[in-house]
Amino acid sequence: MKIIKFGGSSIANYENIQKVFSIVEQKSGKEAFALVFSAFGGVTEQLLQCANIAQQSEESYHTILQELEKRHLEIAKKLVPVQQQSTALTFVKVRFNELGDLFHGIYLIKECSNRTMDYVLSFGERLSNFILAAGLQAKGISTTYVDARDLVKTDGRFGHAKVNFKSTNKLIQSYFEKHEGIKVITGFIGSTDKGETTTVGRSGSDYTASIFAAALGAEQVEIWTDVSGVMTADPRLVYTAFTIPQLSYNEAMELSHFGAKVVFPATMQPAMKEDIPIYIKNTFKPEEEGTRISKESGEGKIIKGISSMDNISILNVQGPGLVEVVGVSQRFFGTLANNGINIILISQASSEHSICVAIASKDASRAKSVIEEEFRYEIQSGEMAEIEVVPDMAVIAVVGENMQHNPGASGRMFQALGRNNVNVAAIAQGSSELNISAVITQADLQKALNALHEAFFLSDYKVLHVFLVGVGLIGKALTKMINNQLGKLQEENMLDIQIHGMANSRYMKFHEDGFDLATVGPPDENDEPMDMGKFIGTMTEMNFSNSVFVDCTASQDVADIYEQILDSKVGIVTPNKKANSGPLDTYKKLKKLAGQRGVRFFYETNVAAGLPVINTLQDLMLSGDHVHRIEAVLSGSMNYIFSELEKGMPFSEVVAQAKEKGYTEPDPRDDLSGMDVARKILILGREAGQDLHFEDVDIQSMVPEDCEDAASVPEFFEKLQKHDGHFQQLLDEAKAKGEKLRFMATLENGKAKVGLNSLDSEHPFYTLKGSDNMILFTTERYNDFPMIVRGPGAGADVTAAGVFADIIRLGNYSR
Ligand SMILES: NC(=O)c1ccc[n+]([C@@H]2O[C@H](COP(=O)([O-])OP(=O)(O)OC[C@H]3O[C@@H](n4cnc5c(N)ncnc54)[C@H](O)[C@@H]3O)[C@@H](O)[C@H]2O)c1
Numbered sequence: 001m002k003i004i005k006f007g008g009s010s011i012a013n014y015e016n017i018q019k020v021f022s023i024v025e026q027k028s029g030k031e032a033f034a035l036v037f038s039a040f041g042g043v044t045e046q047l048l049q050c051a052n053i054a055q056q057s058e059e060s061y062h063t064i065l066q067e068l069e070k071r072h073l074e075i076a077k078k079l080v081p082v083q084q085q086s087t088a089l090t091f092v093k094v095r096f097n098e099l100g101d102l103f104h105g106i107y108l109i110k111e112c113s114n115r116t117m118d119y120v121l122s123f124g125e126r127l128s129n130f131i132l133a134a135g136l137q138a139k140g141i142s143t144t145y146v147d148a149r150d151l152v153k154t155d156g157r158f159g160h161a162k163v164n165f166k167s168t169n170k171l172i173q174s175y176f177e178k179h180e181g182i183k184v185i186t187g188f189i190g191s192t193d194k195g196e197t198t199t200v201g202r203s204g205s206d207y208t209a210s211i212f213a214a215a216l217g218a219e220q221v222e223i224w225t226d227v228s229g230v231m232t233a234d235p236r237l238v239y240t241a242f243t244i245p246q247l248s249y250n251e252a253m254e255l256s257h258f259g260a261k262v263v264f265p266a267t268m269q270p271a272m273k274e275d276i277p278i279y280i281k282n283t284f285k286p287e288e289e290g291t292r293i294s295k296e297s298g299e300g301k302i303i304k305g306i307s308s309m310d311n312i313s314i315l316n317v318q319g320p321g322l323v324e325v326v327g328v329s330q331r332f333f334g335t336l337a338n339n340g341i342n343i344i345l346i347s348q349a350s351s352e353h354s355i356c357v358a359i360a361s362k363d364a365s366r367a368k369s370v371i372e373e374e375f376r377y378e379i380q381s382g383e384m385a386e387i388e389v390v391p392d393m394a395v396i397a398v399v400g401e402n403m404q405h406n407p408g409a410s411g412r413m414f415q416a417l418g419r420n421n422v423n424v425a426a427i428a429q430g431s432s433e434l435n436i437s438a439v440i441t442q443a444d445l446q447k448a449l450n451a452l453h454e455a456f457f458l459s460d461y462k463v464l465h466v467f468l469v470g471v472g473l474i475g476k477a478l479t480k481m482i483n484n485q486l487g488k489l490q491e492e493n494m495l496d497i498q499i500h501g502m503a504n505s506r507y508m509k510f511h512e513d514g515f516d517l518a519t520v521g522p523p524d525e526n527d528e529p530m531d532m533g534k535f536i537g538t539m540t541e542m543n544f545s546n547s548v549f550v551d552c553t554a555s556q557d558v559a560d561i562y563e564q565i566l567d568s569k570v571g572i573v574t575p576n577k578k579a580n581s582g583p584l585d586t587y588k589k590l591k592k593l594a595g596q597r598g599v600r601f602f603y604e605t606n607v608a609a610g611l612p613v614i615n616t617l618q619d620l621m622l623s624g625d626h627v628h629r630i631e632a633v634l635s636g637s638m639n640y641i642f643s644e645l646e647k648g649m650p651f652s653e654v655v656a657q658a659k660e661k662g663y664t665e666p667d668p669r670d671d672l673s674g675m676d677v678a679r680k681i682l683i684l685g686r687e688a689g690q691d692l693h694f695e696d697v698d699i700q701s702m703v704p705e706d707c708e709d710a711a712s713v714p715e716f717f718e719k720l721q722k723h724d725g726h727f728q729q730l731l732d733e734a735k736a737k738g739e740k741l742r743f744m745a746t747l748e749n750g751k752a753k754v755g756l757n758s759l760d761s762e763h764p765f766y767t768l769k770g771s772d773n774m775i776l777f778t779t780e781r782y783n784d785f786p787m788i789v790r791g792p793g794a795g796a797d798v799t800a801a802g803v804f805a806d807i808i809r810l811g812n813y814s815r
């Protein structure tokens with residue numbers, strides 16, 4: 001025997017009822033079962049509403065009542081063929097006549113007691129079950145309508161009556177022995193010994209199903225609803241939440257305490273006592289497995305689910321007056337209890353110096369004043385500090401029996417919270433190890449839920465939330481590249497990348513769910529004007545776990561906010577050299593801060609675009625090598641310019657080409673002046689552990705003096721033409737010696753030099769072509785022959801690819 005219960009939403013209308021009937025038809029004849037139905041969806045609320053209106057001596061309840069009657073008659077007419085309708089229709093009409101009289105009475109005496117209310121509400125279940133029994137009968141399924149008031153006996157606590165199991169069980173058992181057919185049982189209602197109608201409280205129909213299951217020793221209870229079981233977290237806050245296949249009763253109780261309101265603990269009690277499993281199934285997706293709740297927790301992850309509760313306040317008492325004074329906590333908790341204030345979580349450290357409880361925010365100010373009153377002498381004398389209330393908090397809890405005697409769950413929980421910059425205000429864990437709860441700021445709730453969900457359930461799957469500033473050459477190439485590769489990353493590497501913010505120097509835009517990368521373009525005049533403070537503000541507000549700030553500008557202003565970003569535990573990836581080549585203090589501070597905050601700051605593309613230069617150097621340093629000398633061609637554009645020049649084109653034209661190809665800085669003078677290379681050698685020196693300042697770099701500029709103060713890039717190009725002859729001459733001189741011009745950087749003995757050199761064919765840089773970069777590291781270990789890195793070191797694709805790789809690397813470290 002199974003007890004199968006369908007809730008109000010499953011039978012809210014004719015279409016839904018058809019789904020229910022097809023589920024019942026499939027079971028019919030194959031297995032023994034009884035059915036329990038709630039009232040049709042929304043009916044209980046409307047009956048309540050009618051009673052409340054009538055109580056206020058208003059007549060408008062008539063309209064609702066008429067609608068209700070019409071709705072019940074229509075469903076009955078649709079479910080039962082005309083020839084068989086009369087019994088059902090008569091039942092409905094008689095019930096509504098009774099209800100009419102009842103509300104008229106309430107209307108006259110302006111009062112609706114709990115007792116009357118229970119009677120009023122009982123009509124909902126009686127009507128739905130009678131009609132549905134008739135409907136099934138009409139489909140050839142033999143049914144018996146059961147008014148549970150005849151079988152479920154309760155005390156007289158109207159509204160939430162207590163069941164007398166002894167007499168109830170007897171009545172149920174003998175009724176089932178004597179009656180044939182599939183019983184269709186009204187949920188929610190019972191009666192006292194005197195025959196007064198009662199209701200058994202919230203989620204009462206589930207309770208009814210559980211009561212019948214226990215009385216009959218049923219093999220299982222099925223609760224059919226509009227969700228596919230108990231989920232790992234609230235799906236409205238955690239999009240990746242999924243159905244938990246199996247739960248123990250205890251776990252279900254812990255989870256339903258807050259968050260997952262699919263089952264109420266009390267309704268499980270009778271089934272639980274008899275060890276009868278409860279299945280949560282979805283009427284609208286019957287093929288889905290749903291959740292099985294039984295004695296066994298079952299195999300699986302270390303936790304079963306994450307629940308949460310918001311609108312919480314912390315109440316904190318502290319002071320020397322608490323230490324080793326017996327009875328303080330009794331007074332504290334007694335006072336709260338006497339004032340009907342429910343305590344959600346308690347935490348007291350063994351120093352006894354403070355006690356902290358979490359309570360509902362609606363109780364907070366009352367709690368504060370009653371505690372202040374109770375302890376007024378202690379507060380006056382300073383034995384106790386002022387009572388502190390912290391509002392706008394939330395409780396988050398991980399739940400699961402597998403945590404018992406299994407180290408690591410709390411570690412993983414708090415690590416995930418910490419890494420995502422979620423501050424924990426208080427912690428509680430019972431020694432049953434079934435639940436670890438933490439109090440956090442309410443604003444962090446969604447982030448915290450997602451961080452925990454990822455940490456416990458999707459440890460193989462990560463989502464990086466990107467905020468991109470600079471959607472120029474590199475930024476655009478990057479978004480395109482991510483879009484092309486995303487499917488593969490998701491499938492094979494369990495990595496998802498979502499871009500939520502995009503800005504250039506003029507505009508910015510945001511997308512809560514992440515932009516569609518296939519179609520997204522840079523922000524424009526239809527978007528918000530760019531405001532760096534606002535951009536960071538929105539990023540902080542969105543408050544995603546695993547956020548990454550990607551700077552694809554060449555801007556000092558953007559580099560200036562890295563400190564703030566790292567401080568808020570958001571990682572940074574950037575090809576922008578400004579931060580690392582600025583003051584030495586800043587460089588050191590950013591690295592240290594990233595370390596302290598446990599976030600990553602990656603900038604492989606600061607030097608030689610995607611070529612593995614920074615990482616290589618960092619590996620050498622980490623493994624204890626010492627750098628003696630670095631000799632390098634570090635500018636893709638400069639190498640392109642001086643090697644293309646050999647082909648006979650004028651200098652200014654070759655520079656324009658280098659810009660067109662995307663090799664130069666936004667302003668090519670940054671390349672020609674040697675500034676860009678100087679920044680790079682400075683960064684390499686610093687990475688090699690040297691305290692280098694910009695002044696330590698000797699720079700030979702290639703920008704003719706009169707071009708330096710050209711107001712714009714086009715003006716600069718115009719002026720540059722006049723100097724084509726000068727560069728031709730340099731080239732000719734080199735050619736005459738059988739040499740080539742290379743713009744190089746060297747670092748040795750704490751001194752860096754940047755400039756143009758004429759090199760003979762023996763030199764490794766002689767053969768470089770196009771945008772090639774080449775770096776020779778002479779170190780303690782690579783001494784006789786240097787370690788060499790060579791390849792194209794500028795251009796949109798090789799740079800974007802390097803930025804992309806850094807983002808992915810950051811993903812590997814995240815969580
Ligand atoms: N081009 C290459 O081969 C290469 C190689 C390695 C590194 N880089 C670096 O990549 C970065 C970007 O280069 P690019 O060629 O894409 O430049 P770009 O001029 O094409 O794009 C720069 C973008 O940054 C935006 N921007 C500038 N200042 C801003 C500010 N204050 N706030 C918001 N947005 C701002 C601009 O609007 C533009 O969208 C630079 O730091 C460059 O040094 C480039």
Ligand SMILES: N[C@@H](CCO)C(=O)O
Pocket residue numbers: 605606607608609634635636637638663664665671676793794795
């Ligand atoms: N403008 C740089 C690319 C960015 O590092 C170069 O020419 O190498």
Ligand code: NA
Pocket residue numbers: 604605606607608609610611612613614802
């Ligand atoms: Na690089």
